[in-house]
Amino acid sequence: MTAPKVLVTGARGFVGEALVFRLLLDKKISPVAAVRGPTRLQGLCQVVAFDLADAQSLPDLSNVSVVVHAAARVHVMNETANDALAEFRKVNVEGTLRLARHAAVSGVRRFIYISSIKVNGERTALGHPFKAQDVPAPLDPYGLSKHEAEEALKELSASTGMEVVIIRPPLVYGPGVKANFLSLLRWMQRGVPLPLGAINNRRSLVAIGNLIDLIVVCIDHPAASGNTFLVSDGEDLSTTQLLRRLGAALGTKACLLSVPAWLLNLVITVSGKRAIVSRLCDSLQVDISKNNEILGWTPPVKVDRAMRQTAGHFLER
Structure with missing residues (x-):
């Protein structure tokens, strides 16, 4: 039996590349890496060219059952664009919706969108974490663009039947973090x-291993469809x-x-x-109890282990 294909966008990035390596290890899924340039994944799996910012660039989704969309114009501390929101919308909203429409037409069953906790907001009161069902309150152009993309994906799902899953991580760390x-x-x-x-204060972080594990669960868990999940290590520091x-x-x-x-x-x-x-x-805490209630998921990697892995890689390099 042929393993189902999962296309991962942003497969040169921190999250996308880690996901492809995890899928290669599992061997239950055939990953397709969608990238914008040279990648060390070449020769390890199918690699296709894809540029989210290019309206003419759409990956071949033949026989792809799930798309994990991790590519984005990311948040930057020192923004130089004259109209930052317009630049974020061009890539994170228009580019995402263009890809998602292509996926729906191509018969993709599920579209997993890696969003951001910035959709919820920038900070929480101590002991009052964000929840997945909270009313979104993005404050910066990046967070606004991610929220608008989420809403557009939900509308597309309702009109096409393609399943959409949204995951909002806070700061992600792990080996190779930048x-x-x-x-x-x-x-x-x-x-x-x-x-x-x-x-x-108290801040929720997520180790790359925990984020990737949740994404893998969401690839085929039937209850994930139509849901938004926050994710963290389950221990706030x-x-x-x-x-x-x-x-x-x-x-x-x-x-x-x-x-x-x-x-x-x-x-x-x-x-x-x-x-x-x-x-x-400031504090920024997230409540991940929904993940266990719906998916039976809890973070498999403890904080100290994740930090040792991160520090070990840093010292080796």
């Missing part, structure tokens, strides 16, 4: 003193706890200065870096 998390690893390894020893546990994973002691959160907030806000304050001091 951006802010990589900067944290570098600072910790170098012993840079950080004024983050007294932050009593303060910024201070995160850094201490990262230090332990790296084999070093975190050099943290106990600067009161209100003072840190004041200093950074005055410097015009409010977004940095939010990531360091």
